Amino acid sequence: MSPPxxxxxxxxxxxxxxxxxxxMTQLDPVPCERGQVLLDADSALDEIFFPDSGVISVVAVxxxxxxxxxxxxxxxxxxxxxxxxxDEESSxxxxxxxxxxxxxxxxxxxxxxMKAMPAFRNLMHAYVEAFMEQVLVSVACxxxxxxxxxxxxxxxxxxxRTDDNVMRITQTLLADMLGVQRPTITNAxxxxxxxxxxxxxxxxxxxxxREGLLKASCECYQLVRKxxxxxxxxxxx
Numbered sequence: 440m441s442p443p444x445x446x447x448x449x450x451x452x453x454x455x456x457x458x459x460x461x462x463m464t465q466l467d468p469v470p471c472e473r474g475q476v477l478l479d480a481d482s483a484l485d486e487i488f489f490p491d492s493g494v495i496s497v498v499a500v501x502x503x504x505x506x507x508x509x510x511x512x513x514x515x516x517x518x519x520x521x522x523x524x525x526d527e528e529s530s531x532x533x534x535x536x537x538x539x540x541x542x543x544x545x546x547x548x549x550x551x552x553m554k555a556m557p558a559f560r561n562l563m564h565a566y567v568e569a570f571m572e573q574v575l576v577s578v579a580c581x582x583x584x585x586x587x588x589x590x591x592x593x594x595x596x597x598x599x600r601t602d603d604n605v606m607r608i609t610q611t612l613l614a615d616m617l618g619v620q621r622p623t624i625t626n627a628x629x630x631x632x633x634x635x636x637x638x639x640x641x642x643x644x645x646x647x648x649r650e651g652l653l654k655a656s657c658e659c660y661q662l663v664r665k666x667x668x669x670x671x672x673x674x675x676x
Contacts, residue, residue, distance in 0.1 A: 446542045447491040449515050450566060453673040458558050465548040471495070471541050473607065477533040478518065484529045487519040487549045493539020494600050496616060498532045506532065508616040510574045513600030515667065515674040520567050522546050523553070536616065537597060537607055562671075569670035576659050576666070581618065584657040586627045589617060591656035594637065594646060596663070604646040610639070631655065 446452070446466065451459060471477070471493050478484065480500045488495065494513050498506040509531065512518060518533050527546075553560045580589060593616070597606045614624040628644065631637045636652050638645040646652065653660070667674065 446489060447514055448489040448517070448542060449674040450517055450562065450671070451489055451542070453562060453671065454558060458556055461556065462544075462552060462559065465544050465552065466542040467544075469541055469543045471535045471539050473535060473538040474612070475535040477535065477541075478529045480529060480532045482529055484522055484527055485546050487517055487522060487544045487546060488533070488541040489517045489544065490514050490539060490541045490600075492600075492602065493535060493541075494537040494597055495541075496534045496536040498534050498616075500532050506534075506615050507618040508577075510570060510577060511536065511596060511600075512570075513596075515600070515671065516566055516570060517563075519544075519549055519563065520570050522549055523563055523567055536612065537601065539601075565670045566674075569667045572666040572670070573663050576663050580657060580659040584659065586617065586619060586623065587630055587655060588657040590624070590627045591631065591636070591652045592660040593617065594631075594644065595649070595652050595656055595660050598646050598649060598652075599664075604649075606644045606646065607642065608644065609642050610644075613644075 445459065451462060454462065471490070477488055477495065478486065490513055492514060494511050495518065496508050497510040497512065498508050500506050521529060553563060580592065594606060598604060610624050610628060611621055614621045617624060628637065628639050632639060634651060634655070636648045636655060638647055
């Protein structure tokens, strides 16, 4: 069992105790509120976030202000994939989708750790590969599968990253994430509700039947799980 003051982020916990102790001196715990923008597109990439709980969406921002989700980051990952490639500005928005907390690290400390600790560097490179595979699968999923399947997949991914079966998110934000209109997502949620799989509420969705969601989802959910498990066997449990 990990000491109580250690982070809950599974990517960090995959490090050895000695390496994690070195990293922890550079981490600051921060709350992540629903709808909070941790880093915006075209802003300085000064900080890296390692979620302990909750979920961060990686979203593309269009000229008209609309957004669409490209990928999600929970306690199995971090927001540092751009910094690994040497970027100094973020090309995407990191939006808190489900509230929680995170460990924050400065970009300079992150890069120093990458240089000084081969185990940390190798772990971050493996994470980037897993993250990019998630993005590629998401692109294929959005163009191939029905909204009901995509919604079931999304809820399963959120369920993996939370401590209970309550997804604290509004249907408006959910519609933005899946790239559809609010009435369309409402109808999709109702379909899952009628099947007894979820119970929508005030600014939340409760998962009632995970096995049923697995059957309703497309194969992309399991594909992403297998890819991450292959690249990062200690993180996405």
